[in-house]
Amino acid sequence: MEKERIVTDRKMAHKNGNNRKRTHPSIGLIGIGKVGAVVVHDLLEKYPNIHLNLTSRDPQTLRRLLPDMAQIEIEGKEVPVHETLERITVFETINGYVISPDQERKTLFDSDIIIVMARDRKGAKQANYFEDRTDEFALNKELIDTVLGPRLEPYSKKEGIVGVLTNPPELTSERLSQVSGIPRNRIVGITNSSTIRFRDAITRVIREDPRYKDKKLDLEEAVVIGEHGPTMVPVYSKGYVGAQSLTEIPGLNSIKIRRRIKNEIKEKPNISQAADVSAKNVYTPAKAVIETIDALLTGREMPMSAYDGECFITNMTHSVISEQTGRILCVTPNSRFLAKGGISSGEKRLYDRSKQVILEKMKQYKLIT
Numbered sequence: 496m497e498k499e500r501i502v503t504d505r506k507m508a509h510k511n512g513n514n515r516k517r518t519h520p521s522i523g524l525i526g527i528g529k530v531g532a533v534v535v536h537d538l539l540e541k542y543p544n545i546h547l548n549l550t551s552r553d554p555q556t557l558r559r560l561l562p563d564m565a566q567i568e569i570e571g572k573e574v575p576v577h578e579t580l581e582r583i584t585v586f587e588t589i590n591g592y593v594i595s596p597d598q599e600r601k602t603l604f605d606s607d608i609i610i611v612m613a614r615d616r617k618g619a620k621q622a623n624y625f626e627d628r629t630d631e632f633a634l635n636k637e638l639i640d641t642v643l644g645p646r647l648e649p650y651s652k653k654e655g656i657v658g659v660l661t662n663p664p665e666l667t668s669e670r671l672s673q674v675s676g677i678p679r680n681r682i683v684g685i686t687n688s689s690t691i692r693f694r695d696a697i698t699r700v701i702r703e704d705p706r707y708k709d710k711k712l713d714l715e716e717a718v719v720i721g722e723h724g725p726t727m728v729p730v731y732s733k734g735y736v737g738a739q740s741l742t743e744i745p746g747l748n749s750i751k752i753r754r755r756i757k758n759e760i761k762e763k764p765n766i767s768q769a770a771d772v773s774a775k776n777v778y779t780p781a782k783a784v785i786e787t788i789d790a791l792l793t794g795r796e797m798p799m800s801a802y803d804g805e806c807f808i809t810n811m812t813h814s815v816i817s818e819q820t821g822r823i824l825c826v827t828p829n830s831r832f833l834a835k836g837g838i839s840s841g842e843k844r845l846y847d848r849s850k851q852v853i854l855e856k857m858k859q860y861k862l863i864t
Contacts, residue, residue, distance in 0.1 A: 518821075520792055523548040523606030525589060525643070526613030527557055530660070532564055533781035534610070539579055540567040541785065548603045550586040552616065558585055589646035604650045607823060608791055610658045610685070610784060611671070613643060628663035628724050629856055635661060636670065636860070644674025651676040654822040656791055656814065660685045660784060664723050664800045665807040665853050669862050672802075679807070680825040683791070684800025686809045688783040689719035689760050693729050696759040697747070701736055704746050710737040717741060718798040719760060720809045720838075721849030727809075728846050729757060732839040742839070790814070791823055801828045806853045806863075 522538060524531055527549060538545055551557045565579035584593060584601060592602045603609065615634045650657070657677055659668045664684025672679045694714045701707045717734030719727050734741040741747050747756075790797045796813040803810065811829040816822070831837060833846065857863045 519544045519546065520608075521546045521548060521606045522788060523550075523603045523609035525550055525603075525609065525611050526661075527551040528612065529777050530780050530784070531612050532560065533778060534612075534784045535561075535564045535583075536567065537781065537785050538788070539565060539582060540569065543569055545582065547583045548586065548601075548606050549583060550589055550591070550603060552613070554585055554587050561585070589643070590649060602649075604653050604655075606655060608656050608658055608788055609647070609650060610660060610788070611643060611667075612660045612784075613638065614661055629666070629859075631662050632666045632670075632860065635667065639667065639670050640674055644671055647671070647675040647677060651678070654817070654820070654824060655681070656823045656826065657682045658685050658784070658787055658791070659683065659800075660780065662723070663856075666856060666860060666862060668800065668802075668807045669857060670860075673862070678825070679802035680827070682802070682807075683787070683812065683826050684723060684807055684809070685780075685783055685787045686719075686723040686800045687786055687798055688779045689723060689727055689809075690717075690798050691779055691783060691786075692760045693717065693719050693756065696756040697734065697741065700746060700752060700756065701744070704744075707736050707744065707746075712736055716811070716832075718811065720798060720811075720833075720842075721846045722853050723800060723809055724852075725761075726845070726849035726852045727757075727760065728842055728849055729753075729760065730838050730842055732842060733837075791826070796829060799826065801826050803828050803830075806850065806857060808850055808853055 520542070522545060524534065524547060527535065531551075535547060535549070538547060549557060561580060561583060562576050565576045565583070567574050567579055586593065586603050589603055592600050595601050614631070615638045647657070657671065659671065659682060661667045664686055668682045668684050669679075671677065672682055694717060697714060697717060698712060701710075701712065713735040717730060719729050721728040731741040731747065736744055746752060786797065787799060789795070790799075791814045794814050794816050796811050798809050799812040800807045800809045801812040811832040812826050813829070814826050815824045817824055833843060837843075838846070854863070
C-alpha cells in the first residue's frame with residue numbers, strides 16, 4: 496500500500512511540474528560544528544518561515560552558542576534574537592522529543608529534510624593523518640552503525656529526505672541506508688561544494704583572458720560529477736562563454752590549466768572541518784548545504800550524490816514532491832545528462848571509471864559483495 500501511494504504521488508508531482516514549495520519548511524541538522532553554525536545562521540536569514548530542529552553531541556554548548564547564530568538581518572533590518580530563537584528547537588538526542596507550548600509532541604523526524612553533519616569525535620584529532628576520504632569512513636563507521644543509523648530508523652517510516660555531508664558521502668549514504676532502513680532514494684550526498692569551486696575556478700581563468708572578460712558565462716550545467724573524491728569529473732562540455740562551449744576556449748584546454756583547476760576543486764581530507772575556518776573548508780561546504788536544501792525543497796535539479804541502482808554517485812538530480820502534501824518523496828538522478836548528446840564521450844568514460852572506483856571501495860568495506 497505504501498509503495499502504491501508513493502507511485503501515485505510521484506506521478507502527481509511530475510504532472511504538476513515538481514515545483515511546489517512548502518511555505519513553512521522544517522529542517523533538521525545533526526552535528527553542529529563550524530560548518531553547521533554557518534548553515535544555521537544562513538538558513539534563518541534566508542528563509543524567514545523556516546523552522547530548525549537541531550541536535551548535537553553537546554546540546555548544552557549548542558544552546559549557549561545559539562544566540563550568536565541567531566543574530567540575523569532580514570531585508571536590511573535586524574531581527575530580535577528572541578524572535579529568531581523561537582524558530583529553533585534543540586533536541587537532547589536524535590530520537591528525543593520535546594513538548595511544545597500547545598502540548599504537541601515534537602521530534603527531529605517532523606523535518607522535511609534532515610542533514611547529517613556528524614563525525615566521530617576522534618576525527619578532528621586524526622584528520623591530519625587522512626590520505627583519502629575513505630580513511631574517514633573507517634573512523635565514522637562505528638558512529639553510523641551504533642548511533643546515526645539506529646536512531647534515524649523512525650524516519651524510514653516518514654516522508655522526507657536525508658542529506659549527508661559526512662565524508663565520504665557515497666559510503667556513508669549506503670551504510671546509513673543499510674542500518675536505518677531509510678530507502679536509498681530518500682538519501683543524497685551533499686557534494687555541490689566541488690561544483691561551486693569548479694565554477695569559481697573557471698570564472699577566474701576566463702576573466703583573466705581579455706578576449707572573454709565581458710562575455711556572458713553560462714555555467715548552470717558546468718558541474719562536477721562522479722566520485723566526491725580523487726576521480727571526480729569536471730564537466731566542461733556543458734558550460735558556455737557567450738555561444739562558445741568551454742571545450743572551445745583555448746585557455747581552458749591545456750593540461751596545465753585543467754590540472755590547476757582540478758587542484759582548486761579538491762578538498763583535502765586533512766583540512767575538511769578542521770581548525771582553520773576558511774572559505775574552502777567551512778563556508779563553501781555550508782553554501783553547498785544551503786543550495787542543496789533549496790533545490791530539494793523546490794525540485795530544482797543540481798549535482799548531488801544519489802543512488803543510481805548500483806551505488807551513490809554524483810549526477811544531476813532532482814527531488815520528487817507530493818502535490819497533495821508538499822513533502823519530498825524521493826530523489827531521482829537524471830540519466831539523460833549522462834546519455835549520448837549530454838556530456839562528452841570522454842567525460843562519460845571518466846564518469847564510468849569513477850563509478851568503478853566507488854564500487855571497489857564499497858566492496859573493500861563489505862557494503863556490497
